[in-house]
Amino acid sequence: MTEPVLPTTRRDLLSLIGKVGGGAALYQAMTVMGHAAESQFTGPPGLSGAKPGASVLVLGAGLAGMLAAYELTRAGYKVQILETQGRAGGRNMTLRGGDVVTELGSVQKVGFAKGNYINPGPWRIPHHHRTVLHYCKELGVELEPYIQNNTNAFVHRKAAFGGKPQRYRDVVTDWKGHVSELLGKALNAGALDQAVTKEDKAKLLEAMRSWGVLDKNMAYVKSEKLGEQRGWERAPGGGVNGAPIPNDPFSLSDTLDSKIWETLGFFAEYVMQPAMFQPKGGMDHIGKAFQARVGKLIRFGTRVTKIAQDERGVTASWTDAKTGAAGETRADWMVCTIPATVLGQIDIQVSEAKKAAIKALPYGNSVKIGLEMKRRFWETEDAIYGGSSFTDQAIGLVSYPGHGAFSDGPAVLLGAYPFGVGAYILAGMTPEKRIQAALEQGSVFHPKHYKSEFRSGVSLAWSRMPWILGCCATWTEESREAHYQDLVAMDGRIVLAGEHCSYYGCWQEGALLSSLDAITRLHQRASAA
Amino acid sequence: MPGYRLTSLFAGALALAAAIAFAAPGRAQDRGGASDIAVADEGREIYEQICQSCHMADARGGGVPGAMFPALAGNPRLADHDYASIVVLKGRGGMPWFSGMLTRPQIAAVINYVRGHFNAYPDAVTEADLDRITTANPPVPDCNCGH
Numbered sequence: 001m002t003e004p005v006l007p008t009t010r011r012d013l014l015s016l017i018g019k020v021g022g023g024a025a026l027y028q029a030m031t032v033m034g035h036a037a038e039s040q041f042t043g044p045p046g047l048s049g050a051k052p053g054a055s056v057l058v059l060g061a062g063l064a065g066m067l068a069a070y071e072l073t074r075a076g077y078k079v080q081i082l083e084t085q086g087r088a089g090g091r092n093m094t095l096r097g098g099d100v101v102t103e104l105g106s107v108q109k110v111g112f113a114k115g116n117y118i119n120p121g122p123w124r125i126p127h128h129h130r131t132v133l134h135y136c137k138e139l140g141v142e143l144e145p146y147i148q149n150n151t152n153a154f155v156h157r158k159a160a161f162g163g164k165p166q167r168y169r170d171v172v173t174d175w176k177g178h179v180s181e182l183l184g185k186a187l188n189a190g191a192l193d194q195a196v197t198k199e200d201k202a203k204l205l206e207a208m209r210s211w212g213v214l215d216k217n218m219a220y221v222k223s224e225k226l227g228e229q230r231g232w233e234r235a236p237g238g239g240v241n242g243a244p245i246p247n248d249p250f251s252l253s254d255t256l257d258s259k260i261w262e263t264l265g266f267f268a269e270y271v272m273q274p275a276m277f278q279p280k281g282g283m284d285h286i287g288k289a290f291q292a293r294v295g296k297l298i299r300f301g302t303r304v305t306k307i308a309q310d311e312r313g314v315t316a317s318w319t320d321a322k323t324g325a326a327g328e329t330r331a332d333w334m335v336c337t338i339p340a341t342v343l344g345q346i347d348i349q350v351s352e353a354k355k356a357a358i359k360a361l362p363y364g365n366s367v368k369i370g371l372e373m374k375r376r377f378w379e380t381e382d383a384i385y386g387g388s389s390f391t392d393q394a395i396g397l398v399s400y401p402g403h404g405a406f407s408d409g410p411a412v413l414l415g416a417y418p419f420g421v422g423a424y425i426l427a428g429m430t431p432e433k434r435i436q437a438a439l440e441q442g443s444v445f446h447p448k449h450y451k452s453e454f455r456s457g458v459s460l461a462w463s464r465m466p467w468i469l470g471c472c473a474t475w476t477e478e479s480r481e482a483h484y485q486d487l488v489a490m491d492g493r494i495v496l497a498g499e500h501c502s503y504y505g506c507w508q509e510g511a512l513l514s515s516l517d518a519i520t521r522l523h524q525r526a527s528a529a
Numbered sequence: 530m531p532g533y534r535l536t537s538l539f540a541g542a543l544a545l546a547a548a549i550a551f552a553a554p555g556r557a558q559d560r561g562g563a564s565d566i567a568v569a570d571e572g573r574e575i576y577e578q579i580c581q582s583c584h585m586a587d588a589r590g591g592g593v594p595g596a597m598f599p600a601l602a603g604n605p606r607l608a609d610h611d612y613a614s615i616v617v618l619k620g621r622g623g624m625p626w627f628s629g630m631l632t633r634p635q636i637a638a639v640i641n642y643v644r645g646h647f648n649a650y651p652d653a654v655t656e657a658d659l660d661r662i663t664t665a666n667p668p669v670p671d672c673n674c675g676h
């Protein structure tokens with residue numbers, strides 16, 4: 001990229017994109033980045049005193065729907081849930097040996113060994129997602145640490161280091177070193193004398209020397225000190241050959257080619273910062289825990305086809321998946337958590353503004369591939385315990401299980417979880433081709449063992465899930481401005497909830513927070529009615 | 530003119546715009562690795578790389594009424610010269626816009642493939658058409674998606 005086009009502020013950047021890419025590119029570039037604020041959770045809603053006999057119909061038995069049912073039942077409402085699938089949990093899902101994945105156009109049977117699993121949807125819970133953590137505790141879901149950061153995992157770009165993966169630690173250390181050296185040069189050349197005071201200049205020089213591990217001439221070069229951060233050509237030992245030998249840093253150009261700042265930026269996001277957690281044994285333990293409380297309220301295999309309301313109540317028309325029979329369920333109030341991709345295709349009696357909002361929500365796409373390997377060669381050969389190796393190939397990354405370290409026997413890797421073009425490419429393949437591609441591409445990290453130790457695999461393309469047809473809702477600043485309030489506003493006797501009705505898009509926290517907000521407003525309305 | 534004939538200076542900025550647009554699933558959402566793959570230039574290949582992830586390899590769509598991807602094969606809506614262009618540039622319902630992921634030549638190529646190969650509409654969509662539509666910015670046509 002040439003210097004003159006580098007924008008300096010976000011506004012410059014957006015106006016530049018607007019100029020060269022047109023309004024549509026601008027619109028897309030402005031995709032709302034969400035707000036990295038602490039969760040708004042202040043505790044369970046503690047609703048009580050529902051009018052005797054008052055009823056609520058909940059559509060969808062994902063986390064938003066089941067939490068609504070759980071809290072509304074406690075408040076005294078009569079609740080029923082309609083769910084199109086034969087299972088509860090929605091996107092909260094875990095695949096184990098014997099499970100069947102039914103996509104549009106294909107069916108796969110999971111062949112994992114007993115005890116092994118992959119989370120094809122949600123897989124990690126940041127420490128500040130207080131609502132999820134609260135209900136895990138309340139419902140008895142056992143959590144364990146999820147290993148998010150692993151500096152010993154790899155980064156790979158086709159156009160960097162001749163396509164050879166490097167340890168994250170090495171590239172990050174070199175990035176820090178080169179940037180420090182350059183800032184030191186600029187300072188020493190007086191280039192920043194207008195910008196910083198003399199005192200600060202001295203402090204900055206000292207900071208760059210120590211932070212970047214520069215030598216006494218402010219140069220970033222091989223040294224024993226650097227070995228203490230970057231690791232060694234020969235590690236420290238005992239006896240005669242105990243002295244360590246440091247290795248050579250990469251050049252500035254190589255480091256730039258790696259675009260390592262993107263990975264650093266990823267880990268810098270509030271939602272990506274440790275500590276992170278996962279339910280022991282699979283993410284679906286959260287869905288199962290809710291199901292243990294509200295499961296008897298769920299009518300499974302019930303595909304809602306039409307939603308109507310009048311002054312007295314709501315009506316959902318549905319088709320029974322097994323018998324094909326049509327039916328109707330009535331109630332006083334409704335919480336609808338059907339994803340917008342599907343809801344936008346259903347006849348629903350709400351304001352034009354809400355209909356427009358539902359139809360203004362495109363969904364992203366992603367694919368996850370679970371690869372079961374005969375043994376944990378990434379631990380024994382590469383000393384990688386949890387975390388992810390990133391690549392710009394279609395698979396996006398390989399992620400290693402943080403649980404079960406050092407155990408013998410087969411273990412499951414996440415062999416793909418891309419966004420962008422790679423997600424579309426993999427989703428368009430047959431399940432067999434996806435596994436082939438994942439093995440081929442993942443071999444870049446573990447060339448000796450990746451294919452030979454492969455045992456079985458399963459993939460799940462979210463765009464091919466018949467009950468959602470996508471991953472998560474995509475908001476932009478413009479669509480938030482134009483539609484968000486219309487989407488979440490209570491409309492007569494109907495309120496929408498779910499991940500798409502939150503500013504915590506594509507997190508379980510968003511689904512739960514949206515549900516709590518929706519039922520609190522519903523309860524106020526119902527109490528006043 | 531927006532994005533039509535790019536100077537080399539702006540080509541870099543457009544690549545930047547595209548890179549940012551790739552992050553469209555939402556920067557703070559849970560997500561995996563940023564795949565970075567050159568999309569093909571040829572209509573059929575673009576269809577296979579991008580479109581068939583939802584509209585299926587045979588372009589017959591999938592799902593059931595009320596939860597479906599519309600068929601693109603034999604689709605009378607595509608007879609309208611601009612319809613597919615508007616939808617690809619702006620998205621519709623659950624379908625995202627592809628103006629960030631695909632270049633204009635790629636958008637034109639894949640639309641001509643879908644309108645020509647899976648249907649028999651002879652009138653080609655050009656990059657100039659895409660510029661015209663971008664400038665006019667018409668609303669996304671509604672449809673019951675049930676065909």
Ligand SMILES: Cc1cc2nc3c(=O)[nH]c(=O)nc-3n(C[C@H](O)[C@H](O)[C@H](O)COP(=O)(O)OP(=O)(O)OC[C@H]3O[C@@H](n4cnc5c(N)ncnc54)[C@H](O)[C@@H]3O)c2cc1C
Pocket residue numbers: 059060061062063064065082083084085088089090091092120121122123124125302303304305337338339342366368462467468470471472497498499500505506507508509510511559560
């Ligand atoms: C790939 C991926 C990775 C993710 N990673 C994380 C993560 O690491 N951490 C995290 O916290 N979150 C993550 N998320 C987000 C999280 O999964 C969602 O935010 C959350 O599960 C959404 O819950 P929900 O109740 O809003 O929707 P859903 O779980 O989608 O529930 C909607 C329910 O409605 C049902 N339904 C659909 N149509 C009908 C109909 N016509 N009639 C009746 N019922 C119907 C569906 O079957 C489904 O059960 C991830 C999501 C994906 C896809």
